Amino acid sequence: MLDITSTPLKSLLHRRRPGYSLEAPFYLSPEIFAADMETIFQRHWIFVGVEPDVPEPGDAMVVDIGGTSVVIVRDDDMNVVAFHNVCRHRGARLVHDYKTTVGNLVCRYHAWTYGLDGKLMFAEHMGENFDMSCHGLKPVHLRSLEGLLFLCLADEPPADFDDMAAVMAPYLAPHDLRNTKVAFEMDIVEPGNWKLTMENNRECYHCAGNHPELTVPLFAEGFGFAPESLDEAGRLQAERYSCLVNENHGDWEKAGFPSRCQEHLDDMVTGYRAERLPLDGDAESHTLDTKAACKKLMGKFTNHKMGALHFWTQPNSWHHFMADHAVTFSVLPLDAEHSLLRTKWLVHKDAVEGVDYDVENLKAVWVATNDQDSTLVGYCQTGARSPAYEPGPYSPHTEMLVERFCNWYVGRMTEVHGL
Ligand code: 3BY
Ligand code: FES
Ligand code: FE
DSSP, rough: OOOOOOOOHHHHHHHHTBOOOOOTTHHHHHHHHHHHHIIIIIIOOOOEEEGGSSSTEEEEEEEEEETTEEEEEEOOOOOOEEEESSSSTTOBBBBOEEEEEEEEEEOOTTEEEEEETSOEEEEETOTTTOOOOOOOBBEEEEEEEEEEEEOOOSSSSEEEHHHHHHHHHHHHGGGGGGHHHHHEEEEEEEEEEEHHHHHHOOTTHHHHHTTTTTTTTTTTGGGGGGGSSOHHHHHHHHHHHHHHHHHHHHOOOOOOOSSSEEESSSSSOOOOEEEEESSSSTTTTTTTTTSSSBOOTTTOOOOSOEEEEEEEETEEEEEOOOOOOOEEEEEEETTTTTEEEEEEEEEEEEOOTTBBBHHHHHHHHHHHHHHHHHHHHHHHHHHHTOOOOOOOBBTTOOOHHHHHHHHHHHHHHHHHOOO
């Protein structure tokens, strides 16, 4: 067995075996965790929430990425902007609640007061020569992709966000996320490294055995059972599925809903993948009875049966957009062995709870599925602690996208730490 406990990151990256899971220090080491935060989370576009998190002027939401706290604010002109959540006086944290509504941003320590544009408006006892204009809040790069909010902590964010946005805007626009509301949201702390949470999401090999609620509306074939991996009956089924997908793509695209697969998971700095896939049989949505959870459909939809648009971004998000509701997932690393999974369920902003939708019904499938996934992530985290752990092979039929996630990660890390 290799002694990897003291192997530097550079060598671990260099000797990564393609097609295999990562070596244990990638999931355990506080040093590699720090490198991940610095290299991945401080430099890439991180999905953090949705415009409906801050629907009105003065609405603010705090997002913590490692030690960096950011406040996202809706300003008086209805723009969504972001600032470092650090007072420019003596550095106190400025906004303390996850979500709040403010007139101005007032520091609790000595009451320095900032406008929603981040400008310092009031600071008592600072003397005549004090220049307020030099002490505004520090801005953070924020982009809204049809209502999905991404922030980047780097001075110069990856420019290829625009390429992703150009491709993805037409896929997302029909769901009109800006005119939705967060009907429910939930944070869970998964007992695993953030990469295990992401890897788990990038395959459905585990779905049939672990997600009884989710697999009712899903087509298993939709998640990468390549025909050659199956017996004769399975092959026929997979072929039928692929015809059905093609047919649906054709119909949906004709009706103005881009659906075909776009895949750039490991060939772009801002890696992503999207595809609108049919649901099984008459299924309309990710619900226990497979019917739409919300009577009022999102955006332009008039037909309940629009499948589910899957949208994944590197390093930290995945999303499901149905005709009646959308579910967004943001992974925020906490330490080497714990990750925050933040899930939001969105419905049309005019949908009325108890009339158009029932929250319990809306959230049931993904609350159960997240809980199951969290347990699975914990299994791998525990396994990685054992000296017996060694990287295991990914299925070429069902885990290709896990491999792409790891390729992206190793590629991004190597650019900074390797070679
Ligand atoms: O997130 C997805 O697209 C799928 C559905 C369930 C798990 N995951 C692979
Ligand atoms: Fe914010 Fe003093 S630290 S006003
Ligand atoms: Fe899962």
